[in-house]
Amino acid sequence: MTCTVPFTDSDRILLGHGSGGRLTHELIQKVFYPAFANPFIEQNHDGCTFSVASGNMACSTDSFVVDPIFFPGGTIGDLAVNGTLNDLACCGATPLYLTAGFILEEGLLLSDLHRIVLSMKEAAAHADVKIIAGDTKVVERGKCDKLFINTTGIGMVPAGIRIAPELAQPGDVVICSAPIGLHGITILSARESIGFKTMLKSDTASLNNMLGHLLTNIKEVHVLRDPTRGGVATTLNEIAGSASVEIVLYEATLPIPEGVKAASEMLGLDPLYIANEGVVLVILPEKEADEALRIMHRFPEGKEAVVIGRIVDGKPMVRVKTLFGGSRIVDMLTGEQLPRIC
Amino acid sequence: MTCTVPFTDSDRILLGHGSGGRLTHELIQKVFYPAFANPFIEQNHDGCTFSVASGNMACSTDSFVVDPIFFPGGTIGDLAVNGTLNDLACCGATPLYLTAGFILEEGLLLSDLHRIVLSMKEAAAHADVKIIAGDTKVVERGKCDKLFINTTGIGMVPAGIRIAPELAQPGDVVICSAPIGLHGITILSARESIGFKTMLKSDTASLNNMLGHLLTNIKEVHVLRDPTRGGVATTLNEIAGSASVEIVLYEATLPIPEGVKAASEMLGLDPLYIANEGVVLVILPEKEADEALRIMHRFPEGKEAVVIGRIVDGKPMVRVKTLFGGSRIVDMLTGEQLPRIC
Numbered sequence: 001m002t003c004t005v006p007f008t009d010s011d012r013i014l015l016g017h018g019s020g021g022r023l024t025h026e027l028i029q030k031v032f033y034p035a036f037a038n039p040f041i042e043q044n045h046d047g048c049t050f051s052v053a054s055g056n057m058a059c060s061t062d063s064f065v066v067d068p069i070f071f072p073g074g075t076i077g078d079l080a081v082n083g084t085l086n087d088l089a090c091c092g093a094t095p096l097y098l099t100a101g102f103i104l105e106e107g108l109l110l111s112d113l114h115r116i117v118l119s120m121k122e123a124a125a126h127a128d129v130k131i132i133a134g135d136t137k138v139v140e141r142g143k144c145d146k147l148f149i150n151t152t153g154i155g156m157v158p159a160g161i162r163i164a165p166e167l168a169q170p171g172d173v174v175i176c177s178a179p180i181g182l183h184g185i186t187i188l189s190a191r192e193s194i195g196f197k198t199m200l201k202s203d204t205a206s207l208n209n210m211l212g213h214l215l216t217n218i219k220e221v222h223v224l225r226d227p228t229r230g231g232v233a234t235t236l237n238e239i240a241g242s243a244s245v246e247i248v249l250y251e252a253t254l255p256i257p258e259g260v261k262a263a264s265e266m267l268g269l270d271p272l273y274i275a276n277e278g279v280v281l282v283i284l285p286e287k288e289a290d291e292a293l294r295i296m297h298r299f300p301e302g303k304e305a306v307v308i309g310r311i312v313d314g315k316p317m318v319r320v321k322t323l324f325g326g327s328r329i330v331d332m333l334t335g336e337q338l339p340r341i342c
Numbered sequence: 343m344t345c346t347v348p349f350t351d352s353d354r355i356l357l358g359h360g361s362g363g364r365l366t367h368e369l370i371q372k373v374f375y376p377a378f379a380n381p382f383i384e385q386n387h388d389g390c391t392f393s394v395a396s397g398n399m400a401c402s403t404d405s406f407v408v409d410p411i412f413f414p415g416g417t418i419g420d421l422a423v424n425g426t427l428n429d430l431a432c433c434g435a436t437p438l439y440l441t442a443g444f445i446l447e448e449g450l451l452l453s454d455l456h457r458i459v460l461s462m463k464e465a466a467a468h469a470d471v472k473i474i475a476g477d478t479k480v481v482e483r484g485k486c487d488k489l490f491i492n493t494t495g496i497g498m499v500p501a502g503i504r505i506a507p508e509l510a511q512p513g514d515v516v517i518c519s520a521p522i523g524l525h526g527i528t529i530l531s532a533r534e535s536i537g538f539k540t541m542l543k544s545d546t547a548s549l550n551n552m553l554g555h556l557l558t559n560i561k562e563v564h565v566l567r568d569p570t571r572g573g574v575a576t577t578l579n580e581i582a583g584s585a586s587v588e589i590v591l592y593e594a595t596l597p598i599p600e601g602v603k604a605a606s607e608m609l610g611l612d613p614l615y616i617a618n619e620g621v622v623l624v625i626l627p628e629k630e631a632d633e634a635l636r637i638m639h640r641f642p643e644g645k646e647a648v649v650i651g652r653i654v655d656g657k658p659m660v661r662v663k664t665l666f667g668g669s670r671i672v673d674m675l676t677g678e679q680l681p682r683i684c
Contacts (some may be wrong), residue, residue, distance in 0.1 A: 138681065139486075
């Protein structure tokens with residue numbers, strides 16, 4: 001891609017870019033508006049207005065502090081767009097609008113900011129959402145780490161859709177849409193301080209397109225959740241708690257890539273706790289599973305979707321049936337496995 | 343106020359509080375849910391759903407990085423609530439919902455976080471809005487400065503209301519709702535590194551109640567803007583640019599408290615560039631001004647409202663008629679007057 005950038009390779013963010021004055025305006029006009037161009041953000045006001053039809057809306061907010069800000073498969077920017085979109089999609093919503101709040105460290109390279117903003121633009125275009133409002137703050141060198149991004153999303157929930165963790169019930173199965181552990185292991189290996197390299201890349205992706213098709217075609221979907229921080233184990237524990245059901249996973253079916261398996265063994269991590277950014281867990285009645293898989297397999301982000309477990313009557317917990325016929329209970333993540341994963 | 347807090351005075355934020363696992367859940371259950379209690383946030387999902395009537399909505403986002411996090415008149419928490427509410431109110435909207443995204447520094451005192459969350463609860467209750475979704479991230483010690491808060495707000499714009507900077511037109515007057523400069527000078531004096539004390543306190547306040555009444559009773563309001571970062575001068579320059587009009591201010595009428603005047607002179611600052619957090623500039627036809635002032639004077643946040651200038655035909659700029667009959671042009675803020683004011 002060729003594009004003319006309005007600054008040199010050595011230009012950096014100054015405190016004045018957060019002043020609200022002339023430098024802030026220049027940053028908005030040269031970097032943010034050209035990337036996010038749409039009639040909403042160009043209202044040039046403290047906020048923006050848009051019209052809605054009556055119905056159910058969903059909203060979700062997430063701040064992104066991932067370290068490093070560039071990693072194989074993505075940037076903090078597309079992660080921030082996809083992460084919030086996916087949270088909306090997991091509420092059964094069609095994502096429409098995002099806001100973006102930037103906290104920048106004095107000294108950040110403008111070219112890095114520009115690259116991140118362009119990755120947000122691409123991710124938003126791919127998912128067909130608009131970034132309609134923004135904010136920029138700058139803090140002194142050493143008072144944040146390069147940049148943090150908050151995205152907040154708004155979407156409409158089509159009539160008749162109700163997705164909620166407490167709807168999981170005995171007779172349901174758990175579908176996992178894609179291989180697990182890729183984002184967490186990629187971030188771990190991209191940290192300069194970890195002397196460890198892999199060929200893996202982050203799975204960051206927007207899931208709203210696939211989930212939209214799923215909800216249009218399958219009557220009864222009970223729960224959708226993306227297992228990000230805390231991984232599959234923590235997410236399923238939350239669901240088991242909300243619905244007061246037991247969730248049984250079959251170790252043999254867990255889609256763990258060889259690279260994730262090898263890295264996890266080396267580092268003493270359990271892939272069930274590793275963060276994912278392009279995976280969704282779909283919980284629905286067993287009779288709907290085949291059709292759901294057929295639909296998901298048509299999308300790149302769901303082509304390896306597989307049933308990994310089922311909901312049964314029992315105490316609220318998650319149990320893994322091991323390859324050798326035994327079983328182990330997997331609890332929520334305790335402590336911190338890897339800070340600043342997203 | 344007596345309240346039982348679920349932690350001791352020496353408990354601090356750990357990286358694990360941002361893991362998405364057990365500690366994150368504890369923080370949510372013990373600190374956030376009790377303060378923000380409402381059926382939306384308790385949906386316990388990745389996002390939350392709510393129903394809307396068809397019409398115009400407004401949304402606005404702001405990240406708050408103010409230093410210090412506690413200051414005379416407020417905290418980073420009520421500032422974060424009021425700031426975003428006011429941006430919505432300045433779009434002509436009735437604020438309904440807020441999201442809150444926290445970025446916490448490892449080692450932050452839990453009691454400080456709790457105090458801030460309670461100040462958000464109070465500010466939200468005062469303005470009659472609900473905090474419906476949240477997010478918590480934790481970064482390593484030294485990678486942010488205590489805490490940063492993003493708030494994103496959603497409101498409905500009543501039918502028939504249209505407020506926009508480009509609507510300012512010759513024949514309009516500019517009303518300033520309250521004394522200016524209080525927030526900026528208070529923050530400046532609260533910084534430990536500035537050897538300077540005042541009895542002033544921040545004007546942080548929600549303006550939505552007063553502005554709601556104003557819009558119900560006055561047919562033609564053209565522009566509403568809260569002059570935060572960059573102050574009155576920068577905000578009016580933005581409006582002059584959007585509407586292609588000249589704005590003339592009368593120095594004699596500018597509501598600058600003695601304490602702000604004294605501090606500004608000592609520090610070489612111009613109060614017109616100092617940030618405010620409880621002030622709104624109202625631009626409307628001159629014939630509506632008396633009635634608007636009557637309405638605003640009934641509210642504590644508008645009891646000192648006063649006409650400070652008028653819109654005239656001319657080049658897009660802001661000119662101040664001085665006490666001595668001369669005039670000076672005030673441009674947008676250039677550079678940074680005071681970092682991390684909000």
